Amino acid sequence: MSRRRRSRATGSSSADSTTTMAISIEDHQLPYDTHNLYDVNFYDDKIHTLVTHTPSFVNTWVADAQQNLHQNSNPIDHPLLVGLDIEWRPNRMRHIENPVATIQLSTGKDCLIFQPLHCPTGIPQSLYDFLSNKTYTFVGVGIGSDVEKLVEDYELSVGNAVDLRGLVAEKFGAVDWKNAGLKRLVKEVLGREFEKRKRVTLSRWDNEWLTAAQVQYACLDAFLSYKIGESLYAA
Numbered sequence: 001m002s003r004r005r006r007s008r009a010t011g012s013s014s015a016d017s018t019t020t021m022a023i024s025i026e027d028h029q030l031p032y033d034t035h036n037l038y039d040v041n042f043y044d045d046k047i048h049t050l051v052t053h054t055p056s057f058v059n060t061w062v063a064d065a066q067q068n069l070h071q072n073s074n075p076i077d078h079p080l081l082v083g084l085d086i087e088w089r090p091n092r093m094r095h096i097e098n099p100v101a102t103i104q105l106s107t108g109k110d111c112l113i114f115q116p117l118h119c120p121t122g123i124p125q126s127l128y129d130f131l132s133n134k135t136y137t138f139v140g141v142g143i144g145s146d147v148e149k150l151v152e153d154y155e156l157s158v159g160n161a162v163d164l165r166g167l168v169a170e171k172f173g174a175v176d177w178k179n180a181g182l183k184r185l186v187k188e189v190l191g192r193e194f195e196k197r198k199r200v201t202l203s204r205w206d207n208e209w210l211t212a213a214q215v216q217y218a219c220l221d222a223f224l225s226y227k228i229g230e231s232l233y234a235a
Contacts, residue, residue, distance in 0.1 A: 022041075022042070022043045023040075023041065023042055023043075023194075023216070023220070024040075024041045024216075025038055025039070025040050025041070025212050025213075025215060025216040025219075026038060026039040026040075026041070027212055027215075034052060034053075034054040034057065035050060035051060035052035035054055035057045036050075036051050036052075037049065037050060037051075038051065038212070038215050038216075038219070040111070040215070040216050040219045040220065040223070042192075042220060042223065042224070043192060045109070045223070045227075046109065047106065047108075047109060047110070047111050047219055047220075047223050048109060048110050048111070049110075049111040049112075049113060049215060049219045050110075050111070050112050050113065051113045051115070051210060051215055052112075052113075052114060052115070053114070053115040053116070053117075053118035053119045053120070053208070054119070054120075055119065055120075055121055055122075055123075055124035055126075058112065058114055058124045058126060058127055059124055059126045061110070061112045062112075062126045062127060062130045063126070064110070065082070065105070065107045065110065065112075065130075066130070068107060068110070069082070069107055069136065078230075078233035078234060079136070079137035079160075079233060080135060080136045080137060081107075081136075081137050081139055081226055081229045081230055081233070082105055082106065082107055082136050082137070082138050082139070082226065083104075083105065083106035083107075083138075083139055083140065083221075083222040083223055083224070083225035083226030083227075083229065084103075084104070084105060084106075084138040084139065084140045084143060084146065084158070084161070084222060084225065085104045085140050085146065085218070085221035085222045085225060086100045086102060086103055086104065086146045086149065086150065087100070087101055087102045087104070087205040087214075087218055087221075088100050088101045088102075088149075088205055088206070089101055089204055089205050089206040090202045098206065099116075099117065099153040099154075100116060100117075100149055100150060100153045100154065101115065101116070101117050101205035101206040102114065102115055102116075102205055102210075102218055103116060103127075103150070103156075104218045104219065104221060104222035105222055106219070106222035106223040106225070106226045107226065108223075108226055108227075108230070111219045111222055111223055113210070113215060113218050113219065114127065115208070115210075116154060117206055118208050123154055123156065127156070128156060128157075131150075131156055131157065131158050131159065132157045132158065132159040133159055133160075134159040134160045135160075136159075136160060137160050137161075137162055137229070138158050138160060138161045138162070139161075139162050139163075139164055139167075139225050139226065139228070139229035140161070140163070140164065140221075140222075140225045141163070141164050141165060141180075141181065141182045141185060141225060142163065142165070143158075143161045143162070143163050143164075143225075144161065144163055147161050162229070164185060164225060164228050164229060164232070165177055165178050165179070165180050165185070166178060167229070167232050168180065168185065168188075168189065168228075168232065171232055171235060181196075182194070182196065182221065182224060182225070183195065183196060185224075185228050186224050186228065189228045189231050189232065190224070190227055190228060190231060194220070194224065196217070197213070197217070200213050200214060200217045201217070
């Protein structure tokens with residue numbers, strides 16, 4: 001038995017959509033408990049986004065991602081890049097650390113938002129193997145703390161992680177980049193405007209059904225990390 005997800009987006013097309021500037025999201029509203037699909041639009045880019053807590057969908061996404069990475073990238077020119085980010089419910093009580101609620105991966109046009117808290121059988125082995133594979137370079141802003149939290153919460157190790165702030169500082173020789181946030185990096189490296197809404201940042205990431213705003217936020221964190229990495233390695 002399945003039930004239709006409740007959408008919090010608005011729109012008049014067959015897929016609901018919300019829009020801010022050149023950024024929008026379309027909810028496919030699949031009638032399943034196992035997963036849902038979204039298209040997140042960032043200016044000229046459309047990111048096909050899978051939200052799931054089901055191991056079989058993670059396995060398929062990871063297999064497809066690995067195939068696409070090797071087919072569409074040349075590791076001689078630059079590394080096989082994957083944008084990585086995580087979210088968790090804000091810690092509002094002292095000495096209590098909430099576990100990672102979403103793990104976001106982006107290979108460019110495709111994004112996975114995995115919800116380990118709601119996974120019925122534990123994190124799939126395919127994700128352990130993918131993250132620990134040093135063939136791939138996982139990029140993000142402040143990725144070191146994310147990597148530590150993944151190990152602490154789920155014993156998920158990332159074999160090859162690169163902080164984009166350090167990469168920018170290395171490329172352009174500016175030490176102050178080491179404290180830059182994603183918003184600044186997006187503007188300076190990609191030439192795009194990007195806002196991170198605090199109410200979404202501090203929202204309930206541990207909910208089983210994420211809002212469209214949460215999906216858009218989570219997707220773009222990983223996607224933009226990928227795009228910045230791609231631009232820097234190509235420079």
